[in-house]
Amino acid sequence: MTTLSPIPSMQDLKIKxxxxxxxxxxxxxxxxxLFLPNIDQILNYSIPxxxxxxxxxxxxxxxxxKRLKIALEKVLVPYDFMAGRLKLNYKSGCLEIDCNGAGVGFVLASSEFRLADIGECLVHPNLGFQQLAVQKLDCLSPQVDQPLCIFQVTSFKCGGFAIGMSMNHILCDGLGAKTFIENLASQAFGHEKPLAVVPNNDRRVLAARSPPRVEFPHHEFLKLDSPIGQGSTPPIFDCNLExxxxxxxxxSPNDIKNLKNKAKNDAKNTKVTSFGVMAALLWHCKVFSCNVNYKEDGLSTLIIAIDIRQRxxxxxxxxxxGNAVLPKGVSVTYNELEKGPFSNLVEKISExxxxMTNExxxxxxxxxxxxxxxxxGDYVVSSWLRLGFDEVVYPWGKPIYSCPVVNHRKDISWVFSDGFDGGISALVALPAEEMNRFEALFHDFFT
Known part of the structure; x- marks a missing residue:
């Protein structure tokens, strides 16, 4: 079990x-x-x-x-909304995508480094990786709306390269992005080749019912009491910049095995997954790194992001x-979170x-x-474990590594494969003092 930190020399990749x-x-x-259902409305931020x-x-x-640019031009026909721009429907107060063909961003860049210079830092939340997936085009005047997605090819001295993608989350979720990338790769082979998957862009399938029927308490959402309808705007799911x-x-694989065994001790009938044990551990560490003074009988809520396609x-x-992922809240008391059996947390996450049923x-x-x-909630944990970005076959081969790029959202952690030894990793962002406590709690859990 290890924690890895950014290396200062790698925070600047010397990009031109x-x-x-x-x-x-x-x-x-x-x-x-393009109509956007309620899932999309709250996801107006970029994922690089x-x-x-x-x-x-x-x-x-x-x-x-050159190949990627041509492939983009082709794939933007079935994915016309990618080349559109967000607009507000003033009558409904909801966002829509204006499919106006305004285009996506495309950037070419080079680094003074070789991939070997980065080395094992490929698995770090390297601050320099932000330079590999720019989130706005400086070539556009302030009066021009920025594209909803930007693609960047960065070459390294060794001949290796990185493809960076910055997509507004409104466009798609992880599985939607994986399918888009598979289609993009299919069109990069330079000859007439069908799409890997023909996209279904009809988002009305996830529209609310008329009239709406709320049949469960949804503690995973915060009611904002903001106006709805004409003159209103969608809520912003964001956090303060700090x-x-x-x-x-x-x-490591051995850490995962040990945590699963620990969880199975008291939870005989619970399906124990790698994501489940990592999410439980992150929940424990995050809550007590941020809440120094807490009431033992107070409730702590973890939000897990669940794909509803098959549900x-x-x-x-x-x-x-589009986005077919909904948040689901699971709650325990702070006392249970601190002193209760680990298996209880894993069981709560599994249950x-x-x-997350159809109803x-x-x-x-x-x-x-x-x-x-x-x-x-206290923390949102989202799994990238089954997305398989590194399994996409391009004409030039599969990626040796795919990862999320650091961001300012301290209340969300992404869990992903580390790409090397079969272990899993979590990207955590916190203020310095809270990070110190989080790291100590993480290490203490294994002693």
Whole structure:
């Protein structure tokens, strides 16, 4: 079990930007407004990722840039909303995507480093990786709306390269992004090849019922009591900008095995997963790193993000391109969280996931229709374990590593495969003092 910290020398990757432009669909697309269900409305922020590739003599970085640009132009036809812009429907107070073909961002850059210079830092929440997935185009004037997604190809001295992607979360969830990337890769082969998956862009399948029927208490949302309808605006699920430390907390395969055994001791009938034990551990560490003074009988809530595609009736197809992830809250007292058996936390997380049924999901969508709330709890933990970004086959091969890029959201942790020894890692962002306590709690858990 280890924790890994950013290395100061790697916070600046010595990037030179060579091209910053817009890419448009290769053929004219229908001008329309895309309806966004309540899941999408609260996700108006960017998720940057970085995908690293070894040198390939047949595909030098400059050639990869050309191929990727052509592939983008092709794939933006079936994914026309990606090239659109957000707009507010003043009548409903809801966001929509104006599918106007305004384009996505495309950036070419180079680094003075080789991939070998970064070395094991590839698994760090390296602050320099922010330079690999820029979130705005400086070439655009302030009067021009920024694109909803930006793609960046950065070459390294060794001939290796990184593809950075910064996507507004409104566009898609993790599975939607994986499908988009598979389609993008399929179109980069340079010959007529069908899409890996034809996307289903109809988001009305996740619209609230009419009239809405809220059948469960939804403690995972905070009711904001903001106005709804004409003149209103969607709630913002964001956090204050503050100085944060970033660290990766890693569990080796042996750590995972030991935690699973610990969880199974008292929870014979609970399905114990790698995500479940990591989420329980993160929950414990986060809560007591931030809450020095707490009431033992007070409730602590963990929010887990659950894909509902296979939980709905009828099921949503894997081709659904939007967001099909809902938050689900699980709660225990602070006393249980601190002194209760670890198995109890893992069991709560497992049972919470089981509770995301067709009925519960539709009730949540209806609750958001009425109250316009945002997810609310002590911590949000989201799994990237099954996304498989590093399994996507490009003409130049698979990524050697794919990872989220650091961000300012201290109340969300992403759990992902570390890409090397079969372990899993979590990206944690906290103020310095809280990070020190979090790290101590994490280590103490194994002593």
């Amino acid at each position: 930007f060579q091209l910053s432009t817009l890419v448009f669909p290769s053929q004219e697309t229908e001008k329309k407004s 990722t970085a995908h690293f590739f070894l040198p390939n003599k047949d595909f030098p970085p400059e050639f990869v840039g 100085e944060l430390n970033y660290k990766i907390f890693k569990l 709905l009736n009828p099921q949503l197809s894997i081709s659904y391109s 919470g996931a089981k509770g 519960y999901a539709k009730s949540a969508l209806d609750w958001l229709e009425i109250h316009r709330g945002v997810p609310h």
